[in-house]
Amino acid sequence: WLESYLQYTEKQESPRKFHFWTGLSLLSAALKRQVWMKRVGYKLYTNTYILIVAESAKQKKSTAIDIGIDLIRAAVPDLYYISGSMTPEGLIKHMNRVKVVSNENHKTIAYDSHVLIHADELAELFGYDRQRASRFTILLTKIYGSQTEHTHTLATEGQLLLRNLYPTLLAATDPRNLKVLPEEAVAGLIGRLIFVTETERRAPIAWGASTDTEVEKAQLALYEDLKYDLNTISQIRGEIVPTQEARDLFENWYIKLSESKVEDPRIDAFQARCHDTALKIAMLLSFAHSNELVLEAADVVRGIEHIEKQIPEFGKVANWAVSSVYAQNRARFIDTLTRQGGVGMRRQMLKILALPLEDIVILETSLEQEQTIKTKMAGKNVVYKLVKEGE
Secondary structure, three states: OHHHHHHHOOOOOOOHHHHHHHHHHHHHHHHOOOEEEEOOOOEEEOOOEEEEEOOOOOOOHHHHHHHHHHHHHHHOOOOOEEEOOOOHHHHHHHHOOEEEEEEOOEEEEEEOEEEEEEEOOHHHHHOOOHHHHHHHHHHHHHHOOOOOEEEEEEOOOEEEEEEOEEEEEEEEEOHHHHHHOOHHHOOOOHHHEEEEEOOOOOOOOOOOOOOOHHHHHHHHHHHHHHHHHHHHHOOOOEEOEEOHHHHHHHHHHHHHHHHOOOOOHHHHHHHOOHHHHHHHHHHHHHHHHOOOOEEOHHHHHHHHHHHHHHHHHHHHHHHHOOOOHHHHHHHHHHHHHHHOOOEEEHHHHHHHHOOOHHHHHHHHHHHHHOOOEEEEEEOOEEEEEEOOOOO
16 A cells, blocks of 8 residues: 555655655554554554654645645545644544444444644644643643543533544644744653654656546546555454564564663653554554554564664754744744734734844744745735745
8 A cells, every 4th residue: 555655646746755654644544543452561553643844845745745634534534633723622622522333223332532633834733832832742742642541621621531542643844843842842742753854855847747648547546546445444453463573573673772872862752662663663564565463574674674764863853843032933923924824914923923123024034035935015014925835
């Protein structure tokens, strides 16, 4: 399935790496909370938090994600999905679901809190308010384990009991917007994120659609096959069991990993749980080519390889997530424009951001130079417009 998905997306400029990890995220979301692996004292589920990091408008990260989102929503219509700006409370309410399941002569109550969280820009989730960002960080960290139960306290409605949690996250961000992550994220959430970075995109493609009718038919047929197979994958249920060879291979790697020393606490946060992440990736790779609930050694090898490639990049990405006043103001500026449909005026920013004119001018100048916004004069007013990917 993954090979077919990469074939389906090969005539698009986003890096192959972005499509690969988007494909893995689709598999993760499609499986919901239906398959697991026994670990020491807990069950390991296949949910992932994947964050694509690249400069705006250059690597077309949102385009890569959108292709995948369109596919999974067509293939798995019962998938619960939430996108865009949201609060921690809004996410909790979206996940708080009870449904009645009919089985021949009787009905049962089923609790289901799975969700695919999608954000084209990380700042949409965390915003620029530090308190909200901290609450969101804590929530995503706590529910990552796909617990059977999680009690969450809402300020206005008391406590809500979520059952059968299964959160997946597929998001993108400009490296500079990683700074919206609060300090609380370092030891918790960041250690659970899979960062996907790339600086180069594929060769320019001027025309997306082929004029060859046979090529168009083949592409449409491939899309239908991908959709059908992803729906089939979404119906797999049960415990996946590793072969003895897979168990021995993983055990040897895990022992070596536990003996290695890491000085950087940010990398340590990731390495402390990357053994489980490697198994999650291995399970997803397994279901990409087989419905059998058996984890082969080859998939474990590939899962480990992907994790080992992740570790060297982790320190660099963590450095990008260091907060600064400018970064916070930049995130607030962009978030305000986004909420206004991508347009705004300087006089609005002065009022909403409560910053001196000099700071606003610095922000608009730097954002214009990095091609995040365009500015123009309309009478006596300075007007801003967010630049969309591809413009």
